[in-house]
Each structure stands twice: as structure tokens, then as C-alpha cells.
């Protein structure tokens with residue numbers, strides 16, 4: 001489905017994984033609308049990809065509707081925009097908590113709800129939700145971030161069930177650690193030895209391949225599927241191992 005006739009919306013297209021995805025989609029001929037708050041960065045990506053930019057704060061309630069109105073018909077919706085916060089939950093300001101939930105969870109839910117009717121009416125479309133290994137592993141010091149991503153996983157799986165057999169696919173992309181400004185922005189650098197950061201382009205490549213193959217889920221790097229599955233079946237053991245080895 002990815003080619004010159006494909007119209008795509010990529011949220012968080014001004015940086016990191018989103019910018020790399022927009023670049024790859026444009027290379028494949030898609031018409032791309034990138035969404036974010038940083039107008040200068042967005043304009044740069046739009047120029048490089050021959051696409052359009054939509055400057056908006058997705059944490060705001062009316063943003064999803066505005067994005068979809070500006071986009072027109074959407075074949076591929078990539079909900080990638082996200083923010084992190086690391087530290088003890090008791091030290092987390094209420095504003096930061098709300099920002100994470102609004103950006104990482106509410107915004108994708110609103111975007112998908114807005115985009116789905118058109119996709120279902122046309123009998124074609126694809127939704128990508130960029131989650132995180134933190135959602136599968138429930139990482140300490142990232143309680144709210146992990147919860148938003150676990151919520152996104154559940155949301156995506158539920159929507160996939162609702163649209164099954166109606167021409168619309170849902171792919172959940174689960175990156176481990178990616179070399180982007182994400183950690184600098186959250187104000188706490190990545191300090192673990194494993195998993196090692198991968199380039200944003202690797203996530204973009206896996207994302208596009210997963211859409212083309214209609215895959216429900218893709219981990220980047222792929223081996224991360226194992227600890228995620230282990231935690232699903234033995235959470236107490238996996239959490240103890242996480243505490244021991246991180």
C-alpha cells in the first residue's frame with residue numbers, strides 16, 4: 001500500500017523517529033503531512049520530504065480534529081509524537097503527568113477516532129502506533145511513561161479487533177532505545193548499558209516494512225520481543241531480573 005498514491009500523516013515528524021519515517025515514506029513516493037509544535041524543524045522536514053507541515057500541540061483537545069481536517073483523506077496514520085519523564089513518581093509534577101498522558105495516549109486515541117471513519121468508508125487504511133519497550137516491561141522510574149505506552153498497546157490491539165476484515169490494519173511499533181533527542185528533552189540521559197541505542201532510521205525501516213507486511217507488532221531491535229513475552233507470562237520473575245540487572 002505504500003507508494004506515490006499514499007497520503008500519510010506522521011505525528012512527531014519534526015524530530016527523531018518521526019522525521020526518519022517521513023523521510024523514508026517520501027522516498028517511497030508518499031505525500032506526507034508532518035505534525036509537531038516546532039514550526040522551524042517541521043518546515044525543514046517538509047522541505048526535505050516535499051511534503052506539508054502542520055504546526056499544532058497535540059496535547060490540546062481540538063488538535064486531532066484540526067490535523068485530520070488539514071490532512072484530508074489519510075491512507076496511513078503514524079501516531080509517533082511522544083514525550084518522556086524519568087524519576088520517582090512522587091517527584092513528578094502534576095503538569096508533567098498530564099502532559100505525558102495527553103500527548104502519548106489521549107492524542108493517538110483522538111487521532112485514530114477521527115481518522116477511522118474515512119478509512120473504513122474507503123475500505124482501506126493503516127494505523128501505526130509508536131509504543132515503547134517501557135510499555136511491555138513496566139520500567140521503574142518511568143511509571144507514567146510506561147503506563148501511557150502499555151495503554152497504547154491495549155488500545156491498538158482493541159482497535160485492530162474492531163476493524164478486522166474491513167481493509168484497515170493496525171501496527172504497533174515497539175522500539176527499545178533509539179538515538180534521538182528524546183532523552184535530552186526529558187532531562188534524564190539514558191544510563192543503562194543494554195539495550196544499546198539504535199538509529200532512528202532503523203525504526204523507520206522496520207515500521208514501513210511492518211505496514212507493508214500487515215504485521216500487528218514489530219519490536220526494534222527484534223530480540224526485545226523475548227523479554228517482553230517473558231514479562232507477559234512471568235511478571236514477578238521478570239521484574240526481579242530487571243531490578244537485579246539494571
Ligand SMILES: NC(=O)c1ccc[n+]([C@@H]2O[C@H](COP(=O)([O-])OP(=O)(O)OC[C@H]3O[C@@H](n4cnc5c(N)ncnc54)[C@H](OP(=O)(O)O)[C@@H]3O)[C@@H](O)[C@H]2O)c1
Pocket residue numbers: 011012013014015016017018035036037038039041056057058059080081082083084103130131132133174175176177178179180181182183185200
Ligand atoms: N528515543 C527512544 O529511545 C524511544 C524508545 C521507545 C519509544 N520511543 C517513542 O518514539 C516516539 C518518537 O520519539 P523520538 O525518540 O523520535 O523523540 P524526539 O526526537 O524527542 O521526537 C518526539 C516528537 O514528538 C513531538 N511531540 C512531542 N510532544 C508533542 C505535542 N504536544 N504535540 C505535537 N508533537 C509533539 C515532537 O515534536 P515538537 O518538538 O515539534 O513538538 C517530536 O517531533 C515517542 O512516542 C517515544 O515515546 C522513543
